[in-house]
Amino acid sequence: xxxxxxxxxxxxxxxxxxxVTLVFLLLHFIPGDPVDLMLGEQAxxxxxxxxxxxxxxxxxxxxxxxxxxxxxxxxxxxxxxxxQRSVSAEIWSRFPASFELMVGGLVVxxxxxxxxxxAAALRPRSWIDGGAMAVSFLGVSIPNFWLGPLLILAFAxxxxxxxxxxxxxxxxxxxxxxxxxxxxxAMLSRLVRASLLDALGDDYVRTARAKGLTASRVVxxxxxxxxxxxxxxxxxxxxxxxxxxxxxxxxxxxWPGIGSLLLDGIQxxxxxxxxxxxxxxxxxxVLVNLLTDILYAWLDPRVRLA
Amino acid sequence: xxxxxxxxxxxxxxxxxxxxxxxxxxxxxxxxxxxxxxLQNIDLEIRAGESLALVGESGGGKSTLARLLVGLLKAxxxxxxVMGYDLSRLHRNQRLxxxxxxxxVFQDPSGSLDERxxxxxxxxxxxxxxxxxxxxxxxxxxxxxxxxxxxxxERFPHQLSGGQRQRLALARALAxxxxxxxxxxxxxxxxxxxxxxxxxxxxxxxxxxxxxxxLVSHDLETVAACCDRVAVMYLGRIVEVLPAGHLRRARxxxxxxxxxxxxxxxxxxxxxxxxxxxxxxxxxxxPPGCPFQPRCGVAEARCRQQVPVLEADADGNRLACHYPxxx
Amino acid sequence: xxxxxxxxxxxxxxxxxxxLTALGPAARVGxxxxxxxxxxALLAPWLATSDPLEIRLxxxxxxxxxxxxxxxxxxxxxxxxxxxFGARISLSIGLTVVLISxxxxxxxxxxxxxxxxxxxxxxxxxxxxxxxxxxxLLAIALVAVLGPALSNVVLALAALGWVGFARLxxxxxxxxxxxxxxxxxxxSGASDGRILLLHVLPxxxxxxxxxxxxxxxxxVLAESSLGFLGLGAPPGTPSxxxxxxxxxxxxxxxxxVSIFPGLAILLLVLALNFVGDGLRDHLDPRRxxxxxxx
Ligand SMILES: Nc1ncnc2c1ncn2[C@@H]1O[C@H](COP(=O)(O)OP(=O)(O)OP(=O)(O)O)[C@@H](O)[C@H]1O
Ligand SMILES: [Mg+2]
Numbered sequence: 070x071x072x073x074x075x076x077x078x079x080x081x082x083x084x085x086x087x088x089v090t091l092v093f094l095l096l097h098f099i100p101g102d103p104v105d106l107m108l109g110e111q112a113x114x115x116x117x118x119x120x121x122x123x124x125x126x127x128x129x130x131x132x133x134x135x136x137x138x139x140x141x142x143x144x145x146x147x148x149x150x151x152x153q154r155s156v157s158a159e160i161w162s163r164f165p166a167s168f169e170l171m172v173g174g175l176v177v178x179x180x181x182x183x184x185x186x187x188a189a190a191l192r193p194r195s196w197i198d199g200g201a202m203a204v205s206f207l208g209v210s211i212p213n214f215w216l217g218p219l220l221i222l223a224f225a226x227x228x229x230x231x232x233x234x235x236x237x238x239x240x241x242x243x244x245x246x247x248x249x250x251x252x253x254x255a256m257l258s259r260l261v262r263a264s265l266l267d268a269l270g271d272d273y274v275r276t277a278r279a280k281g282l283t284a285s286r287v288v289x290x291x292x293x294x295x296x297x298x299x300x301x302x303x304x305x306x307x308x309x310x311x312x313x314x315x316x317x318x319x320x321x322x323x324w325p326g327i328g329s330l331l332l333d334g335i336q337x338x339x340x341x342x343x344x345x346x347x348x349x350x351x352x353x354x355v356l357v358n359l360l361t362d363i364l365y366a367w368l369d370p371r372v373r374l375a
Numbered sequence: 376x377x378x379x380x381x382x383x384x385x386x387x388x389x390x391x392x393x394x395x396x397x398x399x400x401x402x403x404x405x406x407x408x409x410x411x412x413x414l415q416n417i418d419l420e421i422r423a424g425e426s427l428a429l430v431g432e433s434g435g436g437k438s439t440l441a442r443l444l445v446g447l448l449k450a451x452x453x454x455x456x457v458m459g460y461d462l463s464r465l466h467r468n469q470r471l472x473x474x475x476x477x478x479x480v481f482q483d484p485s486g487s488l489d490e491r492x493x494x495x496x497x498x499x500x501x502x503x504x505x506x507x508x509x510x511x512x513x514x515x516x517x518x519x520x521x522x523x524x525x526x527x528x529e530r531f532p533h534q535l536s537g538g539q540r541q542r543l544a545l546a547r548a549l550a551x552x553x554x555x556x557x558x559x560x561x562x563x564x565x566x567x568x569x570x571x572x573x574x575x576x577x578x579x580x581x582x583x584x585x586x587x588x589x590l591v592s593h594d595l596e597t598v599a600a601c602c603d604r605v606a607v608m609y610l611g612r613i614v615e616v617l618p619a620g621h622l623r624r625a626r627x628x629x630x631x632x633x634x635x636x637x638x639x640x641x642x643x644x645x646x647x648x649x650x651x652x653x654x655x656x657x658x659x660x661x662p663p664g665c666p667f668q669p670r671c672g673v674a675e676a677r678c679r680q681q682v683p684v685l686e687a688d689a690d691g692n693r694l695a696c697h698y699p700x701x702x
Numbered sequence: 703x704x705x706x707x708x709x710x711x712x713x714x715x716x717x718x719x720x721x722l723t724a725l726g727p728a729a730r731v732g733x734x735x736x737x738x739x740x741x742x743a744l745l746a747p748w749l750a751t752s753d754p755l756e757i758r759l760x761x762x763x764x765x766x767x768x769x770x771x772x773x774x775x776x777x778x779x780x781x782x783x784x785x786x787f788g789a790r791i792s793l794s795i796g797l798t799v800v801l802i803s804x805x806x807x808x809x810x811x812x813x814x815x816x817x818x819x820x821x822x823x824x825x826x827x828x829x830x831x832x833x834x835x836x837x838x839l840l841a842i843a844l845v846a847v848l849g850p851a852l853s854n855v856v857l858a859l860a861a862l863g864w865v866g867f868a869r870l871x872x873x874x875x876x877x878x879x880x881x882x883x884x885x886x887x888x889x890s891g892a893s894d895g896r897i898l899l900l901h902v903l904p905x906x907x908x909x910x911x912x913x914x915x916x917x918x919x920x921x922v923l924a925e926s927s928l929g930f931l932g933l934g935a936p937p938g939t940p941s942x943x944x945x946x947x948x949x950x951x952x953x954x955x956x957x958x959v960s961i962f963p964g965l966a967i968l969l970l971v972l973a974l975n976f977v978g979d980g981l982r983d984h985l986d987p988r989r990x991x992x993x994x995x996x
Contacts (some may be wrong), residue, residue, distance in 0.1 A: 087831030092843075099847045206728075210972040212923055214930040214946060215964030218953050226954060313838035317927055321950075332931060335846040347843045351835045445889050467893070474891030487882035491904055501890055547886070 073366050077359060085355065092348045093137045096340050097130070107150050107338045120150065124341070146345035151337050156345035160327055166236055167315065167326035170249060173242045174311055174318075175304075177250025178257055185254070186261025187293065193266060201258060208255025213314050217248040217321035234323040245322045249314050253307050257300060264299045268292040298368050305361025309354055387423040389555050389587050390444060394418065395453035397439055397611075401659075410451070411658045413439050414611045417453070418685060421555065426581055426588035428598040428619065430633065431608035432655055437591045438482070440608070441559045444589065445479045458555065475505050478548035482560040482591075484541035488532040494518075494543060495528040501550040514550075521546045522576060538569035542576070549580065559591045574601050595622065595633060607633070610656060610666040613685055616693040626699035629667045665697065673698050729980020735973035743789040750783035754940040765958055773958040775948060777938075781959065784940040785966050791941045792970065795856055795925050796918040802860040804914055807867020808906070812898050814868065815875030825868070832865050841924060845933045852935050855928055859921055870913055874906040908985045915978035919971045926967050942967050 125133045146156035189201040225233040316328035334342035395417040398410035429437045442448040446462040455462040458476045481487040499509035515525045521542040562570040578601045607615040607630045615627040668678040685695040757777045764774040772781040814822040844858035887901040928934040929943015942963045949960025
């Protein structure tokens with residue numbers, strides 16, 4: 070197991086370096102002069118020069134790269150052009166909100182997918198199954214940027230049960246979490262169903278049945294734990310979708326997370342901020358995938374040897 | 376065309392393998408591990424006009440050797456010369472002239488034909504590639520030669536039986552009129568009566584077309600019936616080479632064990648395995664000394680220390696054994 | 703991609719005509735819906751009741767009426783007409799991005815899978831790096847630096863989209879190149895290019911088609927997401943994403959402005975997912991489940 074983790078970490082290093090490099094280069098993909106874009110055409114020459122040297126843009130590319138890397142190692146992502154605060158501090162201050170939203174989305178996703186998928190698998194081809202699968206198809210196709218506003222209109226405006234936007238009480242989290250979790254719930258419920266049907270066909274489940282255990286005991290005690298192993302990987306893989314979805318969801322609900330920060334950065338052409346947000350989100354994604362892999366290998370020893 | 380001439384002058388040599396070694400990279404827990412040598416010290420010549428059999432247990436490296444012979448694999452050491460071309464550094468431009476003379480038939484007749492191509496396309500592609508005419512008339516003649524009817528031109532492989540598919544694969548290989556044909560267990564996937572038909576066909580073709588044949592097989596009866604010379608392989612090495620007619624008088628204990636395992640009726644691979652004591656040792660941890668020593672009835676201390684070399688005797692037969700049995 | 707999606711049964715060439723009926727009912731509904739969208743897009747100039755770019759400020763944000771069944775937007779333009787023209791943009795962006803992605807991805811996948819070795823390792827490391835970003839994030843970042851324009855949206859989405867095709871094709875090719883019929887093609891003396899195009903490529907097209915269908919759905923969603931964030935077509939363009947973005951500001955006073963474009967996106971994506979799922983089950987009955995279109 071230790072060897073497995075070490076090997077995975079070894080494979081990760083070049084990917085991380087690549088990610089960092091790509092994010093660094095992002096600034097250089099800008100057609101034209103980034104300083105002009107950030108400060109506007111009519112900015113004073115001295116201001117321009119100041120920003121240029123603050124960003125290191127007056128140095129050769131490899132020196133800029135070296136500076137960027139050495140900054141990163143110290144956790145320094147540069148200064149935000151607008152607030153003049155350190156980018157890492159800005160991101161860190163938004164972190165709790167993003168984390169809260171992600172956890173909320175995940176809870177909604179699992180909370181919907183497990184019962185829905187299990188119910189469908191217990192009665193395959195029944196109306197429950199058909200209904201559950203139709204709902205999941207809809208859920209996968211429904212865009213976050215549409216579901217969010219619909220929920221706001223229904224529950225915040227017409228029924229006035231929940232707040233329209235912002236963060237604060239648990240009521241604030243309900244609608245964003247549902248918006249974020251639905252697509253994943255839809256995908257997972259199909260997966261839970263399929264992998265449960267698989268597990269139900271296995272020998273040990275049949276044996277358990279033959280021993281006279283009731284259907285629900287068999288499912289909950291034997292089949293479901295095994296069926297959940299593939300679900301773990303897919304949850305890990307879908308975290309990417311969740312992170313993307315979070316950006317949209319934060320925009321819809323004015324949720325003060327990293328996604329909103331990124332969009333603010335784009336709006337104000339605060340490129341160091343944009344780079345920092347992109348890098349942090351990508352790193353979170355890579356980390357979650359690593360953890361999923363390790364968890365999966367721990368649950369299913371066959372993977373370790375592959 | 377370049378050709379290798381046998382220095383002793385007893386016929387043209389079409390292919391010559393010298394000190395060939397084939398090692399495959401392996402992956403273990405920590406990534407790459409030392410490669411496993413599947414073939415070692417292979418020395419072999421193939422003479423024009425003969426039919427040579429490669430026999431041995433499953434997993435002994437026969438297919439690997441066959442693939443080396445047609446350039447589908449590159450030897451990790453030693454040299455493979457076929458039709459005068461050095462296969463280890465075959466240039467792109469040399470592929471067409473080489474495969475004009477060298478062809479291969481694969482073990483699995485359903486897998487070796489592209490299921491999306493009709494008989495006509497399968498055959499005419501071969502001929503066109505080599506600048507030969509691909510008239511229906513020519514193709515039908517080819518089909519007749521392998522015992523197929525003209526309507527095979529319109530058929531997709533899945534519309535043919537296993538035997539018909541193997542015949543079509545054969546026709547495809549023969550379409551360029553090669554001089555050397557490598558057949559890797561061409562019949563083992565077929566039922567018994569079809570096997571007999573295909574083998575008879577191979578024998579006839581060999582005679583009529585002046586074809587040189589290398590037949591890979593684990594079935595000694597097949598070999599005895601249709602080959603001139605037999606090379607016995609064990610754990611990636613050639614242990615004995617002798618005329619097919621002298622098979623009964625083989626001197627290597629492994630060859631003899633293979634023979635003894637032949638029941639009076641039809642042999643099957645499973646019975647063959649049982650007759651030789653113990654499991655074949657693995658390529659990863661080959662036994663010290665002679666590779667056959669752990670399963671050999673007559674092994675002595677020397678066999679565990681020294682690998683026997685393949686040496687020619689007075690009759691031109693070759694043998695790698697410290698204590699050969701008497702003929 | 704676990705398990706190969708190479709059809710094991712013989713190719714049903716004679717059955718190609720029964721192709722549509724062989725799809726499940728859901729896929730047929732999807733195909734019908736998709737056809738409707740395509741027709742709407744093609745015939746937009748004739749179906750539209752008014753000019754999608756028309757500005758009638760005195761009629762701005764009017765709710766649905768007889769003349770304007772889906773209402774009017776902030777400029778007073780007819781939303782239905784704008785949706786019809788938007789279908790053109792969405793479908794053609796979806797198709798363009800997927801075609802470019804598939805072309806690059808197939809090429810990379812064929813070469814990487816067939817030759818293996820250091821080139822393959824290099825390409826796959828690059829793929830790993832791109833996959834280390836959650837899908838939409840890199841697209842957002844790219845459009846943000848390139849500037850909001852439809853051409854940049856296409857560029858950004860294609861720059862990421864090929865990765866999926868490359869991985870898919872590479873996996874298939876690695877299995878295919880060991881199959882005897884490819885070996886037989888190699889010993890026929892054919893050039894590598896010929897082997898790849900004539901003997902290998904046709905066998906990967908089915909799974910590529912499935913992926914392309916889901917891919918279009920993904921691109922439609924991504925384009926509207928970018929548009930919603932203000933990173934797509936410039937304001938005023940009748941693109942569904944841009945319409946959503948406009949509707950966002952007037953959600954409470956004129957919800958119809960964003961509801962209908964969202965519905966159009968939902969229906970198109972749903973249709974594409976139905977078709978993709980049906981195609982997949984049809985081409986490979988062993989696999990089930992939904993492809994990634996989040
Ligand atoms: N590409 C490869 N990579 C690693 N190992 C391989 C490869 N090809 C073959 N081997 C190994 O080489 C050994 C010999 O295989 P080969 O197919 O040559 O045997 P064979 O004598 O033809 O057996 P059979 O009668 O079953 O066809 C086997 O242990 C096999 O696992
Ligand atoms: Mg073999």
